[in-house]
Amino acid sequence: MFRNQYDTDVTTWSPAGRLFQVEYAMEAVKQGSAAIGLRSKTHVVLACVNKASSELSSHQKKIFKVDDHIGVAIAGLTADGRVLSRYMRNECINYSYTYESPLPVGRLVCTQRSWKRPYGVGLLIGGLDESGAHLYYNCPSGNYFEYQAFAIGSRSQAAKTYLERKFETFVDSSRENLIKDALFALRETLQGEKLTSSNCTIAVLGIGEAFSTLDQETVQRLINEFEVVGEDPPAEAAAAPDQSDGAEPGPAAAAADDDDQETPAADQGAAPMDI
Amino acid sequence: MTKQQANWSPYDNNGGTCVAIAGADYCVIAADTRMSTGYSILSRDYSKIIQLADKSLMASSGFQADVRALQKVLAARHLIYQHQHNKQMSCPAMAQLLSNTLYYKRFFPYYAFNVLGGLDSEGKGCVFTYDAVGSYERVGYSSQGSGATLITPFLDNQLKSPSPLLLPAKDAVTPLSESEAIDLVKTCFASASERDIYTGDKLEIVILNASGIRREYLELRKD
Numbered sequence: 001m002f003r004n005q006y007d008t009d010v011t012t013w014s015p016a017g018r019l020f021q022v023e024y025a026m027e028a029v030k031q032g033s034a035a036i037g038l039r040s041k042t043h044v045v046l047a048c049v050n051k052a053s054s055e056l057s058s059h060q061k062k063i064f065k066v067d068d069h070i071g072v073a074i075a076g077l078t079a080d081g082r083v084l085s086r087y088m089r090n091e092c093i094n095y096s097y098t099y100e101s102p103l104p105v106g107r108l109v110c111t112q113r114s115w116k117r118p119y120g121v122g123l124l125i126g127g128l129d130e131s132g133a134h135l136y137y138n139c140p141s142g143n144y145f146e147y148q149a150f151a152i153g154s155r156s157q158a159a160k161t162y163l164e165r166k167f168e169t170f171v172d173s174s175r176e177n178l179i180k181d182a183l184f185a186l187r188e189t190l191q192g193e194k195l196t197s198s199n200c201t202i203a204v205l206g207i208g209e210a211f212s213t214l215d216q217e218t219v220q221r222l223i224n225e226f227e228v229v230g231e232d233p234p235a236e237a238a239a240a241p242d243q244s245d246g247a248e249p250g251p252a253a254a255a256a257d258d259d260d261q262e263t264p265a266a267d268q269g270a271a272p273m274d275i
Numbered sequence: 276m277t278k279q280q281a282n283w284s285p286y287d288n289n290g291g292t293c294v295a296i297a298g299a300d301y302c303v304i305a306a307d308t309r310m311s312t313g314y315s316i317l318s319r320d321y322s323k324i325i326q327l328a329d330k331s332l333m334a335s336s337g338f339q340a341d342v343r344a345l346q347k348v349l350a351a352r353h354l355i356y357q358h359q360h361n362k363q364m365s366c367p368a369m370a371q372l373l374s375n376t377l378y379y380k381r382f383f384p385y386y387a388f389n390v391l392g393g394l395d396s397e398g399k400g401c402v403f404t405y406d407a408v409g410s411y412e413r414v415g416y417s418s419q420g421s422g423a424t425l426i427t428p429f430l431d432n433q434l435k436s437p438s439p440l441l442l443p444a445k446d447a448v449t450p451l452s453e454s455e456a457i458d459l460v461k462t463c464f465a466s467a468s469e470r471d472i473y474t475g476d477k478l479e480i481v482i483l484n485a486s487g488i489r490r491e492y493l494e495l496r497k498d
Binding site for chain 2: 065086089090093094096097
């Protein structure tokens, strides 16, 4: 009851000392498709799930280059995310113009305005500065935290569970292993759906390596190498196992796969998704 | 009552000369590396050439502080373009941007005399020449700076390119080969250094072609 009285305006406090508009904005982040970030001492990997709203449309871009040494992955209202990316790019350009050196990531992370609605997007900011690689999470409340690894968006808890198990190995991880861990964490959020290069995007930056998004072929090759395919969902009928070592990925959603009963490969097969 | 004259000028002329020649599939841009003020030399090794994009180079003589500021503005604008379009600016696009940037300061101009050189979208060499406030034209060759008055007539003699007003439009690129063009440039500067006190020390030549970018240096008279 009280919640409804004090939640119309971002500038109104509730009696319990909460800003409901901000909390509602944080809910928007949880609705967005998953984004994951991990870092080692020398590299940062950002990964996200590409969810297209329908088969006819393409997916929205969720990973943006902000500067050679900074990249950002977003979850939530992607339009807000794009506005923030544009603002951050400008900040980097203006800083380099004045100081002829790259903007330290820590300076980038404070961007809220009080007279408008809060931004409904969570940002995973990966960047490099003199002290090495950093990963920050910026939430709609304006708070930011530094992380070794983090996941945001829908079904991110599954990814976080995986990351919590493995994060201690990330600090000294090689670039390849960091990407592999990102792919595995990403797979956790798909929960049954097959991970292919068309439903995920990976971006890497590191010492000596400017921010870049990996192209589809590279991602598919890595997925095949690491045998990161979807898992069998628990009790679906007539699951059709796919080969998991680089053969043609079968059409994931086609019910016609039911007819194929091949011996499952060592790891797992993907079941067609019922939608 | 005579009008009071300014006893301080925001501008200075650091001298120097720039040349650019466009070929069928290459572009040569060259500038000397001497920076002066008045009758003194500030540096014998100061580069006036900058690479603005994949396929665009700019050489500027005049007031080097303004040149440096102009270079920074163009670099920042190019970054924004890359963020928005996901690709590098083409040379003709950069040419228009440079013109607009110069005219933006029409009433307190950049004291910079620029030549822009590069490859257009067909891979042919292109050279654009400017005045201080942004008036520009695509040409087959150009020279700017303190030695321009000595070099331009010589280039006219060797390379006379067709007028851009001709119909049917004729190509502005020179029939010379890349190495011939480089030799021509070296000759220009060797001659200019003889008579122009602001040109000399070293010549920096940058060649842009389909295989990429490369630099050559040539010692010039140091007096």
